[in-house]
Amino acid sequence: MTQLKSFHHGDLKRVLFDVALARLDEHGASGVTIRAVAKDAGVSHGAPVNHYKDRRALLTALAKAQFDALLTGIDTRLAELDDDPGPRIEIIASAMMDFGFRYPHRYRLLWSADLIDHSDAEILSVMDSIYDRLCAEFSKAVPGRDFDKDTYAVALWSMLHGYVDMRLSGMFEPLNDSISGAPRGKAIIDLFKIFFE
Amino acid sequence: MTQLKSFHHGDLKRVLFDVALARLDEHGASGVTIRAVAKDAGVSHGAPVNHYKDRRALLTALAKAQFDALLTGIDTRLAELDDDPGPRIEIIASAMMDFGFRYPHRYRLLWSADLIDHSDAEILSVMDSIYDRLCAEFSKAVPGRDFDKDTYAVALWSMLHGYVDMRLSGMFEPLNDSISGAPRGKAIIDLFKIFFE
DNA sequence: ATTCGCATATAGACACTGTCAATATAATTG
DNA sequence: CAATTATATTGACAGTGTCTATATGCGAAT
Numbered sequence: 001m002t003q004l005k006s007f008h009h010g011d012l013k014r015v016l017f018d019v020a021l022a023r024l025d026e027h028g029a030s031g032v033t034i035r036a037v038a039k040d041a042g043v044s045h046g047a048p049v050n051h052y053k054d055r056r057a058l059l060t061a062l063a064k065a066q067f068d069a070l071l072t073g074i075d076t077r078l079a080e081l082d083d084d085p086g087p088r089i090e091i092i093a094s095a096m097m098d099f100g101f102r103y104p105h106r107y108r109l110l111w112s113a114d115l116i117d118h119s120d121a122e123i124l125s126v127m128d129s130i131y132d133r134l135c136a137e138f139s140k141a142v143p144g145r146d147f148d149k150d151t152y153a154v155a156l157w158s159m160l161h162g163y164v165d166m167r168l169s170g171m172f173e174p175l176n177d178s179i180s181g182a183p184r185g186k187a188i189i190d191l192f193k194i195f196f197e
Numbered sequence: 198m199t200q201l202k203s204f205h206h207g208d209l210k211r212v213l214f215d216v217a218l219a220r221l222d223e224h225g226a227s228g229v230t231i232r233a234v235a236k237d238a239g240v241s242h243g244a245p246v247n248h249y250k251d252r253r254a255l256l257t258a259l260a261k262a263q264f265d266a267l268l269t270g271i272d273t274r275l276a277e278l279d280d281d282p283g284p285r286i287e288i289i290a291s292a293m294m295d296f297g298f299r300y301p302h303r304y305r306l307l308w309s310a311d312l313i314d315h316s317d318a319e320i321l322s323v324m325d326s327i328y329d330r331l332c333a334e335f336s337k338a339v340p341g342r343d344f345d346k347d348t349y350a351v352a353l354w355s356m357l358h359g360y361v362d363m364r365l366s367g368m369f370e371p372l373n374d375s376i377s378g379a380p381r382g383k384a385i386i387d388l389f390k391i392f393f394e
Numbered sequence: 395a396t397t398c399g400c401a402t403a404t405a406g407a408c409a410c411t412g413t414c415a416a417t418a419t420a421a422t423t424g
Numbered sequence: 425c426a427a428t429t430a431t432a433t434t435g436a437c438a439g440t441g442t443c444t445a446t447a448t449g450c451g452a453a454t
Contacts, residue, residue: 009403030311034441044404046442051402055441113366114227127368151384154369155356158385162359163351169310171324172351187348188355194391206432231412241433243413248431252412 013051015041017065020058021106028105029115032059059109060116060123066106067126070099074133085141086193092133093160093189100164101185108168111161131157156192163188210248212238214262217255218303225302226312229256256306257313257320263303264323267296271330282338283390289330290357290386297361298382305365308358328354353389360385 009015019040023031034055035045052058077091100107109116134153166172206212216237220228231252232242249255274288297304306313331350360382363369
């Protein structure tokens with residue numbers, strides 16, 4: 001009598017997370033429904049509530065992990081560089097762009113205020129960290145212009161996010177761009193370098 | 198016998214649009230459901246299909262009108278200026294920012310690829326027009342830098358959109374900004390002026 | 395070792411949702 | 425006036441999130 005499946009799943013929370021992430025990548029956030037995720041995990045539609053109190057909590061957990069991944073990606077790449085702020089800013093920028101183009105649905109989820117809880121402490125913490133990375137570089141890099149490092153940080157992050165978000169909406173398609181290495185994305189980053197080079 | 202309400206509504210399409218816009222402003226796009234709109238309009242839940250074939254069509258109609266309004270706002274403000282590209286670029290930028298902060302849910306709808314049809318010909322046309330307005334100014338304004346007018350246009354629009362979108366997600370709140378006239382939004386625009394002044 | 399309690403899973407219900415088909419009504423056209 | 429067309433109603437169906445009552449099984453305390 002094979003017991004491939006016991007009543008108590010044992011690791012359901014993890015399975016739910018993995019299944020939800022797979023559905024996010026494939027169908028977007030609208031494809032991540034409690035019932036569909038439960039079905040994919042092989043449990044009843046009521047089971048997930050024990051691990052994620054509602055759909056919002058599940059999506060917030062997904063977003064949290066992606067914010068973490070983004071920050072980790074940035075820090076990993078930064079660790080390979082020396083103190084020169086120019087390349088460091090550039091690597092932060094391309095890390096963010098790469099993430100967005102590689103995982104469009106994950107990226108979109110990060111900014112879906114109606115789907116996730118942006119006041120989540122861990123999410124706020126990661127956002128602050130990313131912001132700090134930018135500020136740290138600009139505090140070293142800014143020449144004698146009339147703006148403080150916060151303005152540069154907000155401006156660069158805004159530009160990166162706006163570019164990725166609009167590209168994910170199908171804009172600028174005729175420009176034949178694809179990822180940060182491609183002409184337009186690269187140009188956007190290069191353009192911003194005027195501020196610190 | 199007062200006939201406040203005849204079987205044939207007469208102007209239902211307009212009423213549906215108005216009611217939907219009101220719901221959008223108040224509850225966001227998720228509050229614009231076919232059935233709720235029908236209820237507010239005082240008709241049965243099946244009536245709207247005669248005017249908007251599905252929910253996506255209704256939301257696309259809303260978005261279309263808002264894109265139009267944005268373009269009209271830009272052109273109206275531009276008409277009051279002379280040929281100097283600096284102020285003209287600035288007015289385009291603040292028009293977009295103002296729109297986003299004044300009508301957050303409308304702005305968010307414009308970029309909700311999952312809710313509206315971004316391949317709609319009229320919407321594409323308005324987007325092209327907005328893009329053209331930016332390019333036209335940068336073709337007059339760009340100094341001897343290494344980027345073409347398209348790159349400046351994409352970069353500025355990206356920055357504006359990114360800033361508004363992130364602000365609408367609750368970011369940069371501690372900076373105590375509110376609208377384009379306020380410190381941070383103004384600074385973002387001022388910062389970009391480095392490219393053409 | 396047995397029993398009790400708690401964590402977890404199930405199953406059913408409810409109120410929503412979008413969308414479709416069948417029907418009813420009114421306006422318009424021939 | 426009759427017939428066609430446009431428009432609105434009603435009911436159905438499959439989804440959805442979320443709540444409640446119930447069932448199950450693990451682990452810990454007796």
